[in-house]
Amino acid sequence: IDMKEVSQGVYVLDAGQNLAGWVKLRVRGERGDAITLKFAETIYPDGTVNQENLRTAEATDTYVLKGDPQGEEWEPAFTYHGFRYVQVEGYRSKPAVTDFTVRRVRSAVADAGQFASSNDLLNAIWLMVKRTEASNLHSIPTDCPQRDERMGWMNDITVRIEQAIYNFDMSRFYPKYLDDVADTQDELGRITDTAPFRYGGRPADPVSASYLLLALKTYEYYGNREILRQHYPGLKAWVDYLATRTKDGIVDYSYYGDWAPPEEFGVTGAGYGAISKNTPGDLMSTGFLYYCAEILSRMANVLGNQSDAETYAHLATATGEAFNRQFWDETVGGYGSNNQSCNSFALFLDLAKGDRKARTLENLVNDVVEKEYHLTTGNICTKYLLEVLTENGRIDEAYKIATQTTYPSWGYMLANGATTLWERWEYATGGSMNSHNHPMMGSVGSWLYKYLLGIVPSIDKPGFEEFVIKPYIPAGLDSCKGTYQSIRGEVESAWQKNRGKLALSVGIPGNSTATVYVPATNASKLTVDGKPYEKHNEVVYRRNEDGYVVFTVPSGNYRFESVWKD
Known part of the structure; x- marks a missing residue:
């Protein structure tokens, strides 16, 4: 902690990073003396705390001394704050930095991932x-820890789930939260924008596929089949409700859509300027009906309900056809307004086929390049932009977006002092939508694990009974390593380039089998643990596929070396 006296008797603590928690203090004084602690994310030029973006949240703790001559200690028991800075007033003499202890707090979810x-x-x-994710796990996945909100926004969570799972053990947190979501559902199947329901609409915005994804990802990553069985009726009721809100297959309502794109792409004067002016709400809503119907069909298959599996597969097909009829623009060769959000979403949903897919991808890449590798997406489509570029042979473009340092980008946030994610791509203060600790823009976190490390579970053998390690190798990155604590043990993926070769080390936990994709330009020179792969006793060669050599790998630690040239 750093402490400065900004005016007579007024001290400001700097925790060095934005966080959620509180401050414990030590003090000696007279009975009735009052110490106040004001919490904030930013400071004014004069060094005092700026609480404007907290809106109506007072974010102030007051302790009245009992006057113990030996001194006394105090910390709050029934609140927490989001802050980096704390303004302290009321001490009779200058306190020592050691009189203050910053308590960082979150729900007791274990650490799961390293990168x-x-x-x-x-x-x-x-x-x-x-x-940022750690700051927003407080029995529910909150949107922010500091202002008068702290709610579980379903639209944000849609693209946040995987990032949280890779970073923390959510195996008990998400089933609990799914119960909170289910508690909001009414007899028509409608859930609400926030859970528990405190604000927003009923029905929730259709982008709230998080209801289904919370169940699906808990099954995929943790093998929890019971959660599908338990929540299937409610999930089905939500999809059925969305299907009633269609005309000619197009969903007829949207509130948020691809929320909070860079300022120039937002509607001025509406929804804090966070509603996208170029990404149609009905495109997002209809795409999510397709996505949810497809997810529900998969769940029905897992549960052995073949009739429902077919019903919702048909609904997905019909919705996808309506999506293409309504939003495909043959003239320009893209979807909707042909912007990054529309095209990346259509590609993510796999609704662009054949020549349409090629043209959509070309337009997407061209737009990224024209904007000098800057994104124009909001909270939802930022995730899909990185993923579809990577999966469609454009890892270098995705990497350049991820490592961009000028506005709008994550690097821009860091260059301007961020230690946690902002709510907007812009640096903003004042009493608007200006949280500086907001996980909705954090889907790049799952991209690091899923694509650079390549660690992905299998829905067919969930809970990491079987899984994939398929790293994508950007030209501009020399090495990458990380681990994920699966329910079966630690998964490791680490790769390094060296003089035209690539070394890939993997760790497969007990009772697990991995399909490992080894990047290679010449399979004949590939070795495993120093031996030609044909002579290795445990790994099994399967095939060559699009610049990879694919193996089935049992439990254990292995080192692959291949020829690799940028």
Whole structure:
């Protein structure tokens, strides 16, 4: 902690990073003396705390001394704050820095993931995302820890789930939260924008696929089949309700859509300027009906309900056809307004087929390049932008977006002093939508694990009974390593380039089998633990596929070496 006296008797503590928690103090004084602690994320030029973005939240603790001559200690028991800075007033003489202890708090979810690379910016982004998620786990996944809100917003959570799972053990947290969501559901199947329901609409915005994804990802990552069985009726009722809100297959309402794109792409004067002016709300809503119907069909298959599996597969097909009829623009070769959000979302949903897919991808890449590797997406489509570029042979473009340092970007946040994610791509203070500890823009965190490390579970053999390690190798990155604590043990993926070769080390936990994709330009020279792969006794060669050599790998630690040239 750093402490400065900004005026006579007024001291400001700097915790060095934005966080959620409180401050414990030690003090000696007269009975009836009052110590006040004012919490904030930013400070004014004169060094005093700026609480404007907290809106009606007072974020102030007051302790009245009992006058113990030996001194006394105090900390709050029934609140927490989001802050980096604390303004302290009421001490009779200058306190010592050691009189204050910053308590950082979150729900007791264990750490699950670690990430490091040869790029310091990527490492800083990973830490910023992880800190932000940790600050917003307080029995529910809150949107922010500091202002008069702290709610579980379902739209944000749609793209936040995987990032949280890779960073923390959410195996008990998410089932509990799913119960909170289910508690909001009415007899028509409608859930609400926030859970527990304190604000927002009923029905929730259709982008709230988080209801289904919370169950699906808990099954995929932790093998919890019971959660599908328990919540299937409610999930089905939500999808059925969305289907009633269609005309010619197009969902007829939207509130938030791809929320909070860079300021120039928002509607001025509406919804804090966070509603996208170029990404149609009905495109987002209809796409999410398709996505939810497809997820529900998969769940029905897992549960052995073949009739429902077919019903919702048909609904997905019909919705996808309506999506293409309504939003495909043959003239420009893209979807909706042909912007990054519309095209990345259509590609993510796999609704662009054949020539349409090629044209959509080309338009998406061209737009990224024209904007000098800056994104124009909001909270939802930022996740899909990085993923579809990576999966469609454009890892270098995705990497350049992720490591961008000028506005709008995660690097821009860091360059302007951020230690946790901002709510907006802009640096903003004042009494608006200006949280500086907001995880909705943190989906880049899951991209680091899923694509740079390549660690992905299998829905067919969930809970990491079987899984994939398939790292994507950007030209601009020399090495990458990380671990994930699965329910079966630690998964490790680490790769490093060296003089035209690539070394990939993997760790497979007990009672698990991995499909490992080894990047290679010449399979004949590939070795495993120093031996030609054909002579290795445990790994099994399967095939060559799009620049990878694919193996089935049992439990244990292995080192692959291949020819690799940028």
